[in-house]
Every structure is written in C-alpha cells, then in structure tokens.
Amino acid sequence: MDKKKTMDELARAGREKGGFNGTWLYAENGEIISKGACGFRDAEDKLPMREDSIFEMASITKMFTATAVMLLVREGKLDLDEEYASCFQEYPYRGVTLRHLLTHTSGMPDDFDTDRWVVPILENEHRIPKNSEMLRFIRESGEAPACAPGEKFRYTDVGYTLLAEAVEKASGVKFEEFLKKNIFEPAGMTDSGIYHTRRDGRPSDRFTRNMVLEDGKYVPSDLSKLDGGYVVGSDGLNGCDYLYTTVFDMLAWDRALREETILTREEQMTMFTPGVLNDGKPAGAGEEDGDDGYGFGWSVKNDPEFGLTVNHSGGMPGLETWFEHFVDRDRVLIVFNCRDCTDAKAYDAFFAGMRAVARDKAPEPVLSVEELAVREPDRSGWERFLGKYDFACWDYRIDEVLMKDGELYVDMAYKGSSSLIKLYPLADGSFAMKPFYSNITFGDGTLSLWDETGKKL
Numbered sequence: 001m002d003k004k005k006t007m008d009e010l011a012r013a014g015r016e017k018g019g020f021n022g023t024w025l026y027a028e029n030g031e032i033i034s035k036g037a038c039g040f041r042d043a044e045d046k047l048p049m050r051e052d053s054i055f056e057m058a059s060i061t062k063m064f065t066a067t068a069v070m071l072l073v074r075e076g077k078l079d080l081d082e083e084y085a086s087c088f089q090e091y092p093y094r095g096v097t098l099r100h101l102l103t104h105t106s107g108m109p110d111d112f113d114t115d116r117w118v119v120p121i122l123e124n125e126h127r128i129p130k131n132s133e134m135l136r137f138i139r140e141s142g143e144a145p146a147c148a149p150g151e152k153f154r155y156t157d158v159g160y161t162l163l164a165e166a167v168e169k170a171s172g173v174k175f176e177e178f179l180k181k182n183i184f185e186p187a188g189m190t191d192s193g194i195y196h197t198r199r200d201g202r203p204s205d206r207f208t209r210n211m212v213l214e215d216g217k218y219v220p221s222d223l224s225k226l227d228g229g230y231v232v233g234s235d236g237l238n239g240c241d242y243l244y245t246t247v248f249d250m251l252a253w254d255r256a257l258r259e260e261t262i263l264t265r266e267e268q269m270t271m272f273t274p275g276v277l278n279d280g281k282p283a284g285a286g287e288e289d290g291d292d293g294y295g296f297g298w299s300v301k302n303d304p305e306f307g308l309t310v311n312h313s314g315g316m317p318g319l320e321t322w323f324e325h326f327v328d329r330d331r332v333l334i335v336f337n338c339r340d341c342t343d344a345k346a347y348d349a350f351f352a353g354m355r356a357v358a359r360d361k362a363p364e365p366v367l368s369v370e371e372l373a374v375r376e377p378d379r380s381g382w383e384r385f386l387g388k389y390d391f392a393c394w395d396y397r398i399d400e401v402l403m404k405d406g407e408l409y410v411d412m413a414y415k416g417s418s419s420l421i422k423l424y425p426l427a428d429g430s431f432a433m434k435p436f437y438s439n440i441t442f443g444d445g446t447l448s449l450w451d452e453t454g455k456k457l
Contacts, residue, residue: 019346103275391454
C-alpha cells in the first residue's frame with residue numbers, strides 16, 4: 001500500500017464530503033510518510049490552510065501538564081502521592097492526591113464543570129476569570145464529592161486546572177513559562193506555547209480559528225451565540241487546554257519522547273501506565289476505543305500487533321485534535337480539524353481510515369450520510385416513532401420526532417436553541433444524523449442516542 005497516496009486520498013475525500021478541514025502528519029521512524037493541509041483557517045474562506053498552521057490543542061494539553069508535574073517530581077518539589085490539600089489548604093476534598101488528579105480518579109462532584117463558573121463571571125463581571133480562581137469557586141460551591149478518591153474514573157478538566165496551579169506554586173514561575181523553558185524549547189517545539197487568544201489576541205494569522213456551524217454558516221466559536229460564553233469565559237484557564245502548536249512541533253515532541261530529551265524512559269512508562277482504582281481495576285479502561293486505561297495525561301492501549309500505543313484527543317466547539325504515539329513501533333499520527341463537520345460520518349470515516357493506514361491496513365472508503373443511507377427504505381412502520389420524547393443528554397434535548405414530506409426529523413434543542421435535523425435510515429435499523437457520529441435507535445416507546453435512552457411521552 002502506498003501510504004502517502006492513500007492518506008492524501010482520505011484527506012481529500014474527507015474535505016470534499018464535509019468531514020475535514022485541517023492538517024495531518026504521519027511518520028515512521030522519524031521520517032514523514034504523509035502530511036498536508038485541507039480547507040481554510042478562517043470562517044470567511046479567505047485564508048487557505050497551511051501545513052504549518054497553528055491549532056489549539058484542547059485536551060492534548062493534558063499530556064504536557066502531566067509532564068510538568070513529572071519534572072517537578074524528579075526535582076523533589078512535588079510528590080505524586082501527596083494530598084492536594086497539602087499544597088492548597090483551601091481545597092476542600094481530603095484524600096485527593098496529585099496521582100488522583102492526573103488519572104481522573106479524584107471523585108470530584110458529578111455536575112462540577114467550568115461552564116457553571118466561567119460563564120457567570122464573564123456575563124456579570126465582564127472579565128475572563130483566572131485559573132487561580134478555580135480553588136475559590138470549588139470551595140464556595142460547597143458540593144459533596146461524587147465518590148471517594150480512587151473509587152471511580154471520572155474524566156474532568158478541573159483536575160488539570162488544579163495541577164497547573166500546583167506546577168506554578170512548586171516551580172515559582174508561571175505555568176506558561178515553565179512549559180516553554182522546560183518542555184517546548186528543549187524539545188525543539190519552536191511554534192508551540194500556552195496562549196490565551198480570546199483574552200490576549202492571536203499572535204499571527206497562522207493561528208486557526210475554531211469554527212462552528214451556526215444558522216447555516218461558519219462563525220468563529222468565540223462569536224457563537226450558543227458556545228461563545230463558554231469559549232471566551234474559559235480562556236483564562238490552564239492545564240486542561242490552551243497549548244497551541246503545529247503538526248511539525250508535535251512530531252518534534254514524538255522524537256523528544258523517543259530520545260528521552262525531556263523525560264526518561266522510566267518516567268514515560270510511569271505516565272503510560274493506567275491508574276489503579278481502589279478495587280484494583282485500571283482507571284478508564286474501555287472508556288474509548290477499547291483503551292486499557294488512562295495514565296498521566298495519556299489514554300493507553302496494548303495492541304497485540306503493535307504493542308504499546310498511547311494517545312489523547314482534544315475537543316472544543318469547532319475543534320477536534322488527535323495525537324497518537326506508537327511507543328513500540330516508532331510511528332506517530334497527528335490529525336487537527338478546526339471546523340464543525342457538515343457530515344460527521346465523513347469525518348469519522350476519514351479519521352478511521354487514517355488510523356487504519358497507520359496500522360498497515362487498507363481503509364474503508366469515506367462515505368457521506370447520503371451514501372450510507374438506505375435508498376428506498378420501508379417507511380411503513382415509521383409512524384410508531386412519531387411523538388414527544390423525554391430525552392436529555394449533556395446540553396442536548398430531543399423534544400419530538402415528526403415526519404415531513406415523507407422523511408423523519410427530530411426536533412433537537414441545544415442550549416435552548418431548537419432545530420429540525422433529518423434522520424437517514426441505515427441498514428441496521430438505526431438512523432444517522434449529519435451533525436453527529438452516533439446513531440439514533442428506536443425501541444418500544446423509546447429513543448436511544450449517546451448511551452442515553454428517552455421515553456415517549
């Protein structure tokens with residue numbers, strides 16, 4: 001298989017079918033096999049995407065926060081098993097260690113998130129809150145923990161904002177500066193840094209805009225009517241996001257790991273080992289794509305054919321990022337996408353295809369929702385799906401399933417804004433929707449989506 005040609009074709013098909021707008025890079029043994037750029041880095045289609053475009057990394061930032069912690073552990077300035085409250089006495093949850101925060105096993109409250117904190121401050125005080133204010137908000141919330149430390153895996157951005165504060169206190173320098181001097185510069189990541197672009201501005205037009213599809217057109221996510229408050233309000237946080245970088249700098253990071261420029265092999269293996277819950281099970285096992293668990297800022301998988309692989313994804317409104325480091329096979333796959341998909345199935349197929357090629361497998365073709373849908377479906381039983389439903393998941397709500405011109409639609413609300421979304425029948429009896437990867441399945445008076453089920457009213 002000609003991997004370069006195959007990946008180029010996947011990216012082109014992904015772009016043409018509304019599934020990809022960004023950059024990618026795949027390398028083996030340090031040699032670039034495939035790289036490229038598709039689409040635009042602005043909402044107006046005036047700035048073509050460049051291979052060296054600079055993207056926000058979202059949660060991929062967590063691996064660098066964890067690396068900063070490990071460097072301070074090496075110096076004896078932090079201890080993985082010390083309680084966080086010993087660093088910050090105002091932290092109300094006792095028994096929570098740095099290790100718990102790194103592995104998302106701290107037991108933070110179920111409904112605790114940054115949105116509840118940053119948006120009111122932005123709207124009422126007209127400012128972007130600082131990361132250091134997180135501790136005050138946690139204390140003032142007065143919420144009980146969801147579970148004991150180490151009892152369950154609960155992925156949370158908040159834990160990593162707290163780790164960034166620990167890095168600053170232990171090192172005596174700003175988090176942004178610590179990462180620059182101790183990670184980015186030694187790794188040769190010349191275009192990388194922690195930036196707060198909604199607060200401080202974008203240093204150059206090489207910085208891409210995260211673009212959401214709203215009212216039929218693309219707008220920068222910080223200007224979104226629905227997501228702008230969260231996007232702008234959270235821009236003062238650290239640790240969980242706000243690394244900006246390029247595919248080439250992430251290749252440099254891959255090499256720095258292999259050459260032990262920043263972390264020793266032993267330190268890396270500590271990070272690449274899933275946390276252990278109180279019952280002895282690996283933390284985060286099976287959460288995504290059959291992963292074996294979650295270590296320190298990395299999802300971990302031991303593949304029978306390719307050995308140890310570690311990865312992390314990232315996401316914000318209008319943004320998806322991926323970094324996959326093949327520890328035992330010296331391969332790396334990097335994919336950055338900075339626009340909402342007009343066809344999520346096309347992106348899903350493009351992305352799955354890139355991962356398949358990285359594993360020496362021929363990819364499935366990139367197909368749009370229309371191409372996947374049954375062309376002449378049997379509509380005779382669709383009437384039983386119609387009606388009002390009690391379905392809510394995250395910020396989404398499905399109020400009704402209705403029929404229009406012989407086709408099924410859901411009336412879906414996101415943060416209070418409703419829209420009709422067409423359902424496309426698939427061969428397995430489920431229904432696809434263009435904006436989402438997951439399918440809707442109807443049961444006996446029920447509707448299921450994203451592992452949640454709602455009942456017909």
